[in-house]
Amino acid sequence: MGLEALLIEKTIIVVIVFIVTLTIAAYSTYGERKVAAFIQDRIGPNKAGPFGLMQPLADGMKMLMKEDFVPQQANKFLFHIAPGLSMLTALMVSAVIPWGKTLMIGGRSISVQVTDINIGILYVLSVVSLGVYGIMIGGWASNNKYSLMGALRASSQMISYELPMGLSLIALLMVTGTMSFNEIAAQQSGWNGMQWNIVYQPIGFVLFLVCAFAEANRTPFDLPECEAELVGGYHTEYSSMKLGFFLFAEYAHMFVSSAIISTLYFGGYNFPGINTLYHILPHNIVTLIGIGVLMIKTLFFIFLFMWVRWTIPRFRYDQLMNLGWKRMVPIAIVNIIITAGVVLLFDK
Amino acid sequence: MAEYSLSNRKVLVSNKEMTFSERLYLPAIMKGMGVTLKHFFGKKVTYIHGKDLRNYSSTYRGLHVLKRDDEGRERCVACGLCAVACPAEAITMVAAERLPGEEHLYREEKYAAIYEINMLRCIFCGLCEQACPKEAIYLTDRLVDVELTRKDFIYGKEDLVEKMDNRIDISNRQHH
Numbered sequence: 238m239g240l241e242a243l244l245i246e247k248t249i250i251v252v253i254v255f256i257v258t259l260t261i262a263a264y265s266t267y268g269e270r271k272v273a274a275f276i277q278d279r280i281g282p283n284k285a286g287p288f289g290l291m292q293p294l295a296d297g298m299k300m301l302m303k304e305d306f307v308p309q310q311a312n313k314f315l316f317h318i319a320p321g322l323s324m325l326t327a328l329m330v331s332a333v334i335p336w337g338k339t340l341m342i343g344g345r346s347i348s349v350q351v352t353d354i355n356i357g358i359l360y361v362l363s364v365v366s367l368g369v370y371g372i373m374i375g376g377w378a379s380n381n382k383y384s385l386m387g388a389l390r391a392s393s394q395m396i397s398y399e400l401p402m403g404l405s406l407i408a409l410l411m412v413t414g415t416m417s418f419n420e421i422a423a424q425q426s427g428w429n430g431m432q433w434n435i436v437y438q439p440i441g442f443v444l445f446l447v448c449a450f451a452e453a454n455r456t457p458f459d460l461p462e463c464e465a466e467l468v469g470g471y472h473t474e475y476s477s478m479k480l481g482f483f484l485f486a487e488y489a490h491m492f493v494s495s496a497i498i499s500t501l502y503f504g505g506y507n508f509p510g511i512n513t514l515y516h517i518l519p520h521n522i523v524t525l526i527g528i529g530v531l532m533i534k535t536l537f538f539i540f541l542f543m544w545v546r547w548t549i550p551r552f553r554y555d556q557l558m559n560l561g562w563k564r565m566v567p568i569a570i571v572n573i574i575i576t577a578g579v580v581l582l583f584d585k
Numbered sequence: 586m587a588e589y590s591l592s593n594r595k596v597l598v599s600n601k602e603m604t605f606s607e608r609l610y611l612p613a614i615m616k617g618m619g620v621t622l623k624h625f626f627g628k629k630v631t632y633i634h635g636k637d638l639r640n641y642s643s644t645y646r647g648l649h650v651l652k653r654d655d656e657g658r659e660r661c662v663a664c665g666l667c668a669v670a671c672p673a674e675a676i677t678m679v680a681a682e683r684l685p686g687e688e689h690l691y692r693e694e695k696y697a698a699i700y701e702i703n704m705l706r707c708i709f710c711g712l713c714e715q716a717c718p719k720e721a722i723y724l725t726d727r728l729v730d731v732e733l734t735r736k737d738f739i740y741g742k743e744d745l746v747e748k749m750d751n752r753i754d755i756s757n758r759q760h761h
Contacts, residue, residue: 280631
């Protein structure tokens with residue numbers, strides 16, 4: 238009985254998270270075009286439906302209708318699975334994010350999270366680094382020099398930025414003392430929902446944010462697709478919905494990264510006054526407000542991703558490597574040492 | 586070598602080492618994001634197609650009109666000078682003789698039975714207007730409509746000749 242109920246509720250949560258992620262990813266494409274337009278003093282898509290809200294649907298239709306081209310010399314099998322692999326890894330990360338506290342339904346306390354594994358952060362790091370496989374396989378299988386260059390850049394960039402990302406998380410782990418996302422989110426409910434990790438780890442947050450940009454292949458780290466030098470980078474040879482999947486995976490990745498940043502550093506579902514509200518309002522309503530708050534934080538970070546993209550140009554490749562190895566890694570290590578010292582001094 | 590500058594806007598390029606704050610990148614990025622945020626909430630410059638009209642010059646050269654005189658008679662005498670002047674060869678016409686009883690329709694003894702302008706060929710240069718000895722053809726500030734087939738872009742007399750109840754003002758183009 239208990240197991241069946243667990244299976245059903247987890248299935249429901251998985252499906253909801255899946256749908257929400259895909260919807261937000263789809264509307265991120267619309268959001269991206271709107272943000273780009275607004276920053277450039279334009280209006281953006283406004284013809285498809287009210288305010289152009291049907292634009293993602295129209296874009297998807299367009300993608301599906303296009304000719305699905307496979308280069309003759311391509312490795313057919315790898316060429317076909319690469320976009321799916323990108324999408325898969327982008328979606329898999331969302332499994333460990335705690336979207337809210339708990340919902341009370343029929344006397345059962347259900348946590349709004351697909352799974353609370355106790356090595357959540359390790360899981361995220363490993364799945365995110367798998368994400369480069371989609372790009373690498375796609376670039377390799379295309380049998381095109383530009384695609385290969387894009388794939389090479391993607392993999393070296395990923396390796397370079399995985400490191401400071403991991404190091405900045407180590408400093409965070411010293412503060413939290415746990416790798417479970419659920420516990421990290423719960424810890425930040427102190428000070429009536431204001432004890433966010435950004436207070437303890439401002440440098441770590443900046444490092445993590447920059448690395449998240451690099452991991453999601455977003456400007457200024459979008460060298461793998463770099464239109465100006467590499468035609469389309471790793472997806473040069475892709476067309477139709479396979480290209481759509483690559484682009485879609487980028488937005489899904491962006492959404493998940495934003496959710497992770499919000500959870501790790503910005504209190505997750507916590508908001509000022511959450512503990513007081515739990516005493517006043519029914520439990521489920523406050524939890525739903527918490528989910529909404531996490532969504533707002535996530536959307537803000539998605540906006541930040543876009544805002545940065547339409548503000549600054551991309552790095553040159555040597556600048557990228559210099560920044561990664563000569564700046565980010567040392568700063569991350571110093572951050573760890575300082576954090577360790579502070580934890581040692583004050584926690585005892 | 587002396588440095589002369591006529592505009593006083595000359596800037597010397599320097600390859601100096603970046604300062605610490607420049608090497609951090611973040612302050613400069615924040616500044617740039619401030620600029621883009623200002624534009625985000627700024628006034629948009631888009632003209633919405635089909636809704637807003639751009640500011641046209643008062644002497645804009647758009648869709649042609651074949652004028653009538655004040656008594657409603659067509660001015661065109663089908664002399665063919667416009668067709669000869671046309672560099673894009675967009676104008677064709679067939680002349681006809683005015684019959685007794687048609688004096689209220691046509692101003693002179695000869696008129697254009699067919700007068701066609703191919704709007705896809707036309708380059709809107711206005712040479713037809715300059716060539717016309719009878720002040721019959723003028724370019725106006727109206728636009729050629731969007732059509733679905735090439736055939737529909739060939740405008741005949743029914744499209745070009747002005748209606749007496751809806752006369753087209755061409756005073757801005759009467760500069761000669």
